[in-house]
Amino acid sequence: MVHDTRHIASIMKPGAGGSTVGRRNRWLALLLLLPAAVLLLFFFYLPVATALLEGFREAPGSASLSLRRFVSLLADPYILSLLRFTAWQAFLSAALSVVIGIPLGYLLANRSFPGKSIVTSLVMVPFVMPAITVALGFLVMYGTNGWFNEGLASLFGFKVRVLNTLWAIVVAHAFYNGPLVARMTQGAWERLDPALEESARTLGARPLAVWRDVTLPAIAPGVVSGAVLAFIYCFMSFPIVLSLGGARFSTLEVEIFTLMRVLLDYETAAALAAVQAVVSLLFAYVFLRLEGRAPSLFASARARRPRPLGGKARDGWLWVCLAVLLVFFGGPMLSIVVDSVRDPAGGVSLRAYERIVSEGHDFHLGASPLRTIQNSLRYGAIAAAIALFAGACFVYTTVRFVRRRLPFLETLSLAPIAVSSVALAYGLSVAFRGPLSLVPQDVRIPLVHGVLAFPFVVRAFRPVLEGVDARLIEAARTLGAGRWRAFVDVELPMAATGLLVAFALCFGLSVSETTATLMLARPEQVTMPVSVYRFLAARDFSAASAMAVLLMAVTGGVFLLAELLAAWVRRRQGGKTDA
């Protein structure tokens, strides 16, 4: 209720809801933008620009620039079919993500059940699973002798080929992005004023008409912006396509990787990366415009009260959806776990785990498996700290000082998810050898992860800070608190839980990042997903599975820990008595 009136007040009176903006504040705002500017400029924009510049050179190493390469690329039927296929699989993947995301989002927004906060925090785990782990899970689950086909064979007597088809790619992408669409759908649904649906009912609308006329228009912006984001990810996808699509399928990102790492044709790779960046940035801009429009229209004056999940008679269809989702999300993950404890000689054993904590694998990995786990945790913590600091400062400035949405600036901040990480890694490897050579080895990987996590901090932290009523800060100030004091006493405690969740997300993203780490890490800097990759390359599937299980445990554990901490903070703030 408070939130809503503040929104109205800020429309009606330009000054209401904000703090005083003087010349001093303008300097403060610029200062707060500095961390994000340094991070993105030096570790994203300049390296990417360096990499993409190659695409404009007349000839390798030549100083003269032209668009010749782009003209010939866009006239090449092979490249055009590649572009078409990339967009088509991304479209199908986004569509399937929506099919999965809507019921899940409905469940999270409209039903309460025991352990809901844990489920809510674990829903995002697939999203931060390393692609290589997902691919592994899909191989085990959907392979010719996987669970899925064994089940089909015993029930109906036939098997289907899933791997190396378009559907393997699409289903794996939906595994990743379904949770994303679900969370954005959930957000839109929770904001929808229940009185709107109720008034439609009292005006004589049947449930289906209510859904069509009120609910759907209200959640559509959330669903569509989730779908657009999923489209961008799938458009950029690379390890999934490479490992599950087989040789028949290739996307732009796979082609860029092949050109760069196998054919060493940097110029063509750069030109393709530029084309890809333009397309995905365009979608990123569309996403932001959609999202900016979404919240206010149907905003709720009354909290939506989820009702308890009912039995089969009432919520039967929801239980069916749940069962399907459980198999869909749980299956691949469980497959990996089972695979990791399967003894090659038959039976169950923990030998794979023994192997990955022993020193015996230094040869493939370049470092002991234990060291790779240490690396992952350390890089994750540093990367999360970097992204959180830069991102929180950035959000603070845009919410408290600018106080209106700037789609262009936001697109710039979102760019790290819309640019080929192969191109970024290439640009960075050049930069680290040249102008950025002074950056210590140990923070290079965390910095890259920080750049890639930055857009997520911005996305996660903005709604949290917007939810802190600016009048609370004003109240603190009229009671004698300075600007800094008011921040520490009011904004920080209220945003604490949001910061925790953002930290966990960044940590998860860093721990699971594969492409850039694979291209940049020195032997002693190998991380967990890279070691999964190396185990697979060495055909040691059970060790790969064991490492993947540890990886899932780490990311899941961090999410759970963040949720528990957040719950603790909420409880503590609730019962706080100072006097």
Place this chain on the structure above:
Amino acid sequence: MHKLPGAAAQQAPNSLERPGLEVRGLCKRFGAVMAVDGVSLAVAEGELLAVVGPSGCGKTTLLRLIAGLEQPDSGRVLIQGHDVTGLPPERRDVGFVFQQFALFPNMSVAANVEYGLKRKGVPGPERAQRVQEMLDMVGLGSLARRRPDQLSAGQQQRVALARALAPRPKTLLLDEPLSALDAAIRVRLREELRETQRRLGITTVLVTHDQEEALAIADRVVVMNAGRLEQVGTPWELYDRPQTRFVASFIGRGNFLSGQVQGNAIDFGPWGRVAKTAVPGAAGLPDGPVTALVRPEAVTLALDTPPGGSPSAGEGLAGSGAAGGVGAHEVGLAAAAVVVDVSFGGERSLVKLAVHGSPWIAAVFGAAGRRAASLTGQAVFLFVPVTALRILPSG
């Protein structure tokens, strides 16, 4: 020349020699909108000044400028004679109560009230004592450990007041403090608010869109419109001697008569002419158009003498009455009116009438309301004594 006695009287209550709060020539622009446009105002020590006006008139911005939550484009703010214009809000020593209370949701009721004392550096034991005092004062002593979201709106409002008053500020600023409450509790809390303010003797500015609330509890009332002050005065002055048509229609209800000053008389068209000297405050008016206000309670309805004869006969009588009070004890304007509707209001009912083709409103008391309702659709006589006419100097 257009200054009426009411305008001069605005300096009367208390001493404004050394005002508790003063603003001089305050201006604040938001984009193309002049939210506050050259406002100068003095509030006496211990006075309760209410600022009323329609939404968007700049009253909240004026309050925020006083608190330091906005910086003025020009002009000055003085608290007890000290210029605080450049100071941030935390150094102005003001207590501010927000419209939606803005209680810190992450702190208990007691911690909310204690917050300002902590910031002031009041030592612990004294703090605890003062918190208890303040909570007892607003009658919430037993709810100290509750969280704000566990309180009713009325209780939250009391906590907000206790929190604002705990550090003993020099000035209390209230931004629509009662608008989030139900009608019944609003009336009770405004009495409590006034009582507390009087007991503490704290200089107070109350911003409200509810003119009734302002008239009920303020020492003086300011009417704002489009960023400017329309009029300042005691509630009675504003009601009885409004300076502009805006004030006249914003404070209370009224009927408006358009007239033309011609020499020694004012011609009110179908209502007839009256001598200029008979109308209060009209003696010096130059020739030209003029507007007069008639409050509903100044209208006399002849409900008990049935209007014998046809409506045309009644009009004839009204005309003769206007011409100079032929056959009447009192000089005034008379007309035949048709009762359109009556809205019952307990001790006082409002009668909607049609007079000379325009809507009028008259107040009748007690049982006369029922009598008027029984005459709905019929013609009655209406009389306005000339002493009840209020000339609006600036239109």
